[in-house]
Amino acid sequence: MLNKFAIAFVLVCAFCSSSWAQEDENPDDKKEVKTPKPEKLKVEAKNVFAEPIDPLDPARAAFYSAVLPGLGQAYNKKYWKIPIVYAGMGIGIYFYLDNNKEYKRYRSAYKSRLAGFTNDEFYGTINDDGLREAQKTLSRNREISLLVTIAIYALNIIDANVDAHLIQYNVDDNLSVTPHYKINEFDNKGDLGITVNYKF
Template sequence: MLNRFLIALSLFTFCSFNAFAQEDEKQEDKKESTETLQVEAATVIRDPIDPLAPARAAFYSAVLPGLGQAYNKKYWKIPIVYAGLGIGMYFYLDNDKEYNRYRDAYKRRLAGFEDDEFFGTVTDDGLREAQKTLRRNKEISLLVTIGIYALNIIDANVDAHLMQYNVDENLSLRPHYKINEFDNTGDLGLTVNFKF
């Protein structure tokens, strides 16, 4: 009986010390959390917003492709812009050169000459079809080049807008997940904060 009493007493003492130790840890955590760095709103330095920066970046990119990206300090995009424009122009010029070859050969055949480079291998119908295909490819290449030029301008404009995007504690949208203690299920929520 004494043995059981001593075991129960030692078990009670051990549990109470453990509980006191956990309380001490919680109090230390509270002390640590209250000692965090707090920044007052008046001390936060914000860069001034330039409302003309997106228009300026778009104008620079329209004048010289890639200049708007340089204005936004996104230098790594400049080679991509020039590669896209260069590839589009290369295919346009290549298709134009091939179109002119087939067109000149077809004109010579209509004039009655039989000395063009395609004589004996390509028929008159083949020359007409090749001209149609190459003209379509040339026009598509031109449209792709114009599209890349337009994307260059749009990218500079949007990038200048996003550089001024305000992400601070005064305006925030935060998802949160919390365990409900009553029925042990999860609660999902969304918090929108706007501080003046």
């Protein structure tokens, strides 16, 4: 009986001494395995200097072009567009005035014929039907010239407005739009799309 206790006691002491030895070894192992702390992450931000956006700039440019054609383009510093605006409007006005002058000539001759006179400049070369057709054609051309002039005037206003918008458009390197093509995993078909990335 005493032998059994003695053997059990020796086993317990041996077990305890081995566990103490392991506990003593572990702190040393932890010191050796210890990894160095990672350094703090440093982020260097670039200094981006952007002009402040004025939301009234497009409206102001359009107003200037409405008051005086080409003034909105000058406000946007697109001076090369001013001659184009005036050339387009000048051509439209020239054709309007020319067609109007010719219309009045044919109209006066036709009225003279209706009054019974035979001394108009077209007498003997153009009959009454020809005078009527010429008036219709010249009247239509006059209206087209007027519409073209008004359209160029309107385009001058729209151009100034759009240019003012585009001048303030964000073209920062941090903003990118890229097209991409991806195979859909469900139906095995290709999908075409656009990815918008913004880097903070």
